[in-house]
Amino acid sequence: MRNYILVSIIAFSAMLIAEELTANEILIRVMNRKNGLNHSFELDILKSQKGKPNKNKRLKISAYWPAEGVHSRMSFVETLAPDNLKDVRFWEHRFKDGSKAKRWMTMPLTGKLKDVSDKKPNKNEFNFSELEITPENINNHDNKIIEQKALNGKAVIILESVQRSKKKIRKKLWIDKDESFILKAEFYTKSGRKSKTIDMGDFSVKKEMTFPQSIHVEDLRKKIIYDVKIENINLSPAYNVDDFMPK
Helix, strand or coil: CHHHHHHHHHHHHHHHHHHHCCHHHHHHHHHHCCCCCCEEEEEEEEEEECCEEEEEEEEEEEEECCCCCCEEEEEEEEEEECHHHCCCEEEEEEECCCCCCEEEEECCCCCCEEECCCCCCCCCCCCCCCCCCCHHHHHCEEEEEEEEEEECCEEEEEEEEEECCCCCCEEEEEEECCCCCEEEEEEECCCCCEEEEEEEEEEEEECCEEEEEEEEEEECCCCEEEEEEEEEEECCCCCCHHHHCCC
């Protein structure tokens, strides 16, 4: 009975918050959660697909918010494994004036630096782009609150976002009410068929912020599963702009 009352209180609190904030305002809070927090972490990614051998990749991701200059955020991704991809690196620069982000990567084997600003992410590989919240995708989607509930003892707000395009791609986001981070995501086709699920797990607290230590992704259309471990989280790296320049 006591647990039932506690869960009811959490769910009721989430309803009050949802009434105070619009769906777009909640997404803005998610977007701004790590702003100004320089950090790095490593990803161990296991890709499983029926009829094909498992593939493993390890990446180190670093993010830097310069206090001065034209950049709003600078990112750097290093490939740590497998050995044949260790030369592959990726940089992204975002700008305070809102101009188009610039991206570069080094090519496998040759190590040649290439501008990939206009290239879309590889849909056959794991990346964070589907969970990233930006002003553009907030404004290019119709966003609404569809439910408030308790999930694993946390007050959660569930949002639905529908892309304003012919594809009408729809997604649902389960967002932690207190800390404004995504716990779960589901993606649907125009016909309403579920196409992909993403679940965060194994949460840890660092500097009073909660971070997942595992991500489970199921691509239901391509029958691909990704199991991702997040390790070696560093929230106080010493960075400068030169560390994030393509080379």
